[in-house]
């Protein structure tokens with residue numbers, strides 16, 4: 001690790017089973033508060049990993065460490081084999097074009113139409129200038145999330161579920177290799193939550209994206225997860241498939257499943 005040089009993700013050979021995010025014994029404190037104590041997580045290419053945990057357990061802090069917005073106090077986070085804490089600004093920028101986020105709000109620009117919101121990353125990140133190409137990509141992306149009819153609407157004219165779909169289309173339009181979903185179904189009714197969860201699953205299948213999905217929503221976990229990890233008090237306490245964890249005898253693990261199952 002000492003003399004490692006960072007190369008850009010696109011230089012890496014792609015293999016099945018490749019670990020695209022490797023979190024190794026990270027800890028993070030804010031003042032006297034030890035938020036992450038010892039977190040380990042490997043995300044393989046094409047895999048959906050759901051992180052379950054109660055509020056304030058450091059799930060969002062973990063995500064911020066993956067994209068270099070926060071630096072762990074100890075341990076390493078490698079993305080595509082490169083240590084994020086050793087990346088310079090150019091490398092971090094390159095990394096963030098490969099890693100898409102979907103935050104709770106969907107993070108659309110309120111003053112822009114849905115079309116303009118989706119064009120924005122195409123012009124900014126992919127540097128596409130040809131209007132016909134922009135139109136084609138925007139329409140395809142919106143069609144993929146069932147929102148083509150809303151192309152000229154403002155975010156304020158959309159329901160919460162539609163905003164989430166538009167946010168997902170905007171993130172996916174640059175084809176990130178890794179997706180980080182921070183509570184993608186929070187604030188949505190059960191039917192819309194299910195639709196978003198199914199969309200997350202279909203995105204994984206269609207684009208072979210590798211995703212970390214942070215959620216409290218057990219149905220979202222059930223629909224989307226290839227693997228579930230449960231986080232409590234700064235460490236991961238259990239890991240397995242949804243069905244394996246559902247059968248667990250551990251009291252804390254059971255407490256997550258008893259809510260809805």
Ligand SMILES: Nc1ncnc2c1ncn2[C@@H]1O[C@H](COP(=O)(O)OP(=O)(O)OP(=O)(O)O)[C@@H](O)[C@H]1O
Pocket residue numbers: 030035053054055056057058059060061062
């Ligand atoms: N930049 C920061 N400075 C100080 N404290 C922070 C910072 N970021 C997070 N924290 C603290 O770390 C703890 C974990 O926060 P985090 O947002 O990761 O929780 P979470 O598990 O994602 O919870 P939730 O489900 O409520 O979003 C919280 O107590 C929060 O106040």
